[in-house]
Amino acid sequence: MKTLVVTGGTKGLGREISLAFARTGYYVVALYSSDDTAAEELKNALDRLKPGGCVLRQDVCSVEPDVWDRKEIQDAESLVLLHNACAAFAPVPMHQLGWEDFEKNFRVAVKGAWDCTLPLLRLMVKKGGGTVVNVLTSAVSGMPPKGFAAYVTAKHALHGFTLALAVEYSARKIRVFSVSPGYMDTPLTEKWDARLRDTIRAASDRISVPADAAARILALVEDKDFSGGGEDRPV
Secondary structure: OEEEEEEOOOOHHHHHHHHHHHHOOEEEEEEEOOOHHHHHHHHHHHHOOOOOEEEEEOOOOOOOHHHHOOHHHHOOOEEEEEEOOOOOOOOOOHHHOOHHHHHHHHHHHHHHHHHHHHHHHHHHHHHOOEEEEEEOOHHHOOOOOOOOHHHHHHHHHHHHHHHHHHHHHHHHOEEEEEEEOOEOOOOOHHHOOHHHHHHHHHHOOOEOOHHHHHHHHHHHHHOOOOOOEEEEEEO
16 A cells, blocks of 8 residues: 655645545545644545545644554555645744744744654654655745745755755665745635735746646656655756
8 A cells, every 4th residue: 555644734735735646546644733624625535535545633743643553654565754734824024023933833844844754754764665755835945035034944944854864864765855836826825915925926936736736746756766865846
């Protein structure tokens, strides 16, 4: 069995990732933080696919240990961890932020990656391989847009974590890489003021469509010739 564990897996890009992998035969373990309605909608969609999957309400920084003990994870012949979760935010000038805003973003992006990766990393080492993918953003390339200070700082830190992980574990047949989508219309960005969204969209070097980005991520994971040695790929 091929198994995907995806954080932030019920909305936006995460939902499209869950469905794209499920359609190609992965059992999907989708973790989410709070939106039960979106979770139920994804569960219904997964139930129509084989082998389907499960949707679990779990904070990425305090996942219950028995989640990792699930048979679909422990017995997976091909195990993929895809860390997509990010803290909810709206763009504001840096002087309007407090350190708690940075901590919130770091907690989900970096600590969440650490807390989800560590138990699965041990399993991947034991199995002799696996794949870890972290979702960054095109904003880590070059100068970021104004108003994204806490978000983009956390994503840069996640990039550093990805590189460090690759350096230490790629030689053990664990593929590690990141993907960087451009601006996307998602349930997160839909909460922003429409004029702000239009401004960001106009200034963006790249616009990504969640379903298309998910397909490109799946293609990278499935490409056995892709080394997964810390690369970052636009999607």
